[in-house]
Amino acid sequence: MYLSAILVLMLIAPLASILVEALVAGGPLAPLVLKWFVVWGVGARLGLAGLKQVTQPAFTAETIFEISDPKAQVIVQELGFANLTFGLLGLLSLAFPSFLLPAAVGGGLFYLLAGVKHALRAGKTRTETIAMVSDLAIAAVLAVALAVAR
Template sequence: MSTMYLVMILGLMIVAPLVSIVSEYSAGGGTNDLLLLVGKWFVFWAVGIRLFTAGLSQSFRPEFTAGNILGSKSADRSVLQIVQELGFANLGFGVIGILSLVFPTWIVPAAVAGGLFLGLAGIRHIGKAGKNTKEWIATLTDLLVFVVLAVFVVYVWTTGAA
């Protein structure tokens, strides 16, 4: 397994959001509401930066996702086309997550769309037999981010916080 892949996934989906949350909270940033900071930074890093970088990789190197993460040994162009189109969708999710820092009203919609995407992808991967280490990492981090963003969205919707 590539150490770089592990560092990137854990960094973008866990470490960077937590560092950003702690930094802004400690500095007395725009809000004292910890759950709003959790939503803001998990959307930016895990939906925005993570899905944008995944989208770039899938769009320009569909063979990597097809072979190394999904375990496809097929050189079938239709498999690569599907991975590449997934990359285009990830670019879209990523851009919305990144721009949520500029447009804060986009945070909740990005959390819903990105969280749902990651959650459903994670659930789908659970049942797949023969997952390699990269796929396990992707599955577990997708599910973790889904739970974090679901809690955030429910919090915002039930309290009216934003």
């Protein structure tokens, strides 16, 4: 289920949105890549992750980090608040295009730092490996799109 959600939010939905808008409106590709990876990768993914972390913090603590201590759930919930904030910023970039750059930079840096932290951790679970790969991939896509679109 986790892998499916990642594939939809980080690959299928952004690519489908880029394709549809490119066919309908045309224009340069880089701004569309930036727009739709921010909306889906930062907005939808971090928003949904934040919602899950706030409402079910044990999932992240136990499934991704293998921490069963209930005290860790408070920290996971605070991470959830940050993810909700980034997610909202990414989603609002559709209505407020001036939010696109802050959402791309902030979300991209978050993903880069989280991905590096996952990469440095020994004994990763399958779920953490999926998180690491997807975090680093979206950070790279956002960095390239930012560099080309600007």
